[in-house]
Amino acid sequence: DAKTTQPTSMDCAEGRAANLPCNHSTISGNEYVYWYRQIHSQGPQYIIHGLKNNETNEMASLIITEDRKSSTLILPHATLRDTAVYYCIVRVAPSRTGTASKLTFGTGTRLQVTL
Amino acid sequence: NAGVTQTPKFQVLKTGQSMTLQCAQDMNHEYMSWYRQDPGMGLRLIHYSVGAGITDQGEVPNGYNVSRSTTEDFPLRLLSAAPSQTSVYFCASGAGLPGFYEQYFGPGTRLTVT
Numbered sequence: 001d002a003k004t005t006q007p008t009s010m011d012c013a014e015g016r017a018a019n020l021p022c023n024h025s026t027i028s029g030n031e032y033v034y035w036y037r038q039i040h041s042q043g044p045q046y047i048i049h050g051l052k053n054n055e056t057n058e059m060a061s062l063i064i065t066e067d068r069k070s071s072t073l074i075l076p077h078a079t080l081r082d083t084a085v086y087y088c089i090v091r092v093a094p095s096r097t098g099t100a101s102k103l104t105f106g107t108g109t110r111l112q113v114t115l
Numbered sequence: 116n117a118g119v120t121q122t123p124k125f126q127v128l129k130t131g132q133s134m135t136l137q138c139a140q141d142m143n144h145e146y147m148s149w150y151r152q153d154p155g156m157g158l159r160l161i162h163y164s165v166g167a168g169i170t171d172q173g174e175v176p177n178g179y180n181v182s183r184s185t186t187e188d189f190p191l192r193l194l195s196a197a198p199s200q201t202s203v204y205f206c207a208s209g210a211g212l213p214g215f216y217e218q219y220f221g222p223g224t225r226l227t228v229t
Contacts, residue, residue, distance in 0.1 A: 041223070042223070043119075044158065044205070046217035049217075103218065105150075105158040107157050
């Protein structure tokens with residue numbers, strides 16, 4: 001799976017959009033971009049994933065550049081409850097054997113949302 | 116749905132003791148996995164399973180055993196606990212092609228080995 005690079009930490013004011021970047025310059029054509037977050041001491045929580053196109057769900061938007069070498073997770077109106085570590089993960093589409101299905105977590109970006 | 120449940124929440128072991136961390140899910144997911152998270156680090160995959168009767172090793176399997184006799188349960192056994200196994204252990208399950216879609220994580224078991 002391709003390696004990802006994220007800033008160590010970011011701050012965001014409550015109510016503003018939080019834009020979390022991720023660099024994955026070695027991504028290959030069959031690798032997806034996933035985002036998870038981990039709120040203090042809890043288990044990670046899935047946010048969103050995508051391949052080429054931009055994706056949006058009730059939690060966030062995922063913008064993937066045309067060359068797929070980087071992406072941005074957008075939390076449109078950050079709240080204090082969004083304070084967490086955000087992990088950008090790249091993984092290949094799985095086969096039936098399951099060998100490609102692991103999530104490789106790096107150290108992520110610590111997002112602090114402030115009043 | 117209870118989702119993914121883990122027991123116990125906290126455990127203290129002495130070096131050399133063995134124990135089993137329990138994980139159960141009620142979402143009928145085929146894919147289940149175990150991760151460990153050391154302080155200030157990301158999660159590392161220990162073992163995973165793509166269905167009942169099928170298990171495989173992740174990146175840090177040494178010192179751990181797993182079995183998957185039912186779809187619901189995926190226990191993790193520590194054979195002979197060592198201080199290096201002090202960590203937070205998370206179990207996860209996922210739907211679709213083996214865990215391809217979102218994976219659901221349990222609340223974790225905090226293990227200290229003295």
